Amino acid sequence: MNQPNEEQQPSRALTLQEILANALKSTHTHQEAKAGLETKTCARCGAARPADTALRYCDYCSNPFY
Numbered sequence: 001m002n003q004p005n006e007e008q009q010p011s012r013a014l015t016l017q018e019i020l021a022n023a024l025k026s027t028h029t030h031q032e033a034k035a036g037l038e039t040k041t042c043a044r045c046g047a048a049r050p051a052d053t054a055l056r057y058c059d060y061c062s063n064p065f066y
């Protein structure tokens with residue numbers, strides 16, 4: 001369904017803050033479309049994705065949430 005294309009970033013040095021900011025911007029519409037979903041957990045390692053973030057990839061193992 002949703003292809004995680006944002007992961008293919010140009011290889012300039014992005015800080016984690018910039019990556020997260022980009023993720024927030026690019027996933028905002030997904031967040032709204034999926035409003036009402038409960039907190040997601042990582043399918044690979046089981047880590048919970050905080051409900052008030054727009055992370056698309058697990059913080060721990062980088063597995064995509066979608």
Ligand SMILES: [Zn+2]
Nearest residue numbers: 042045058061
């Ligand atoms: Zn994980």
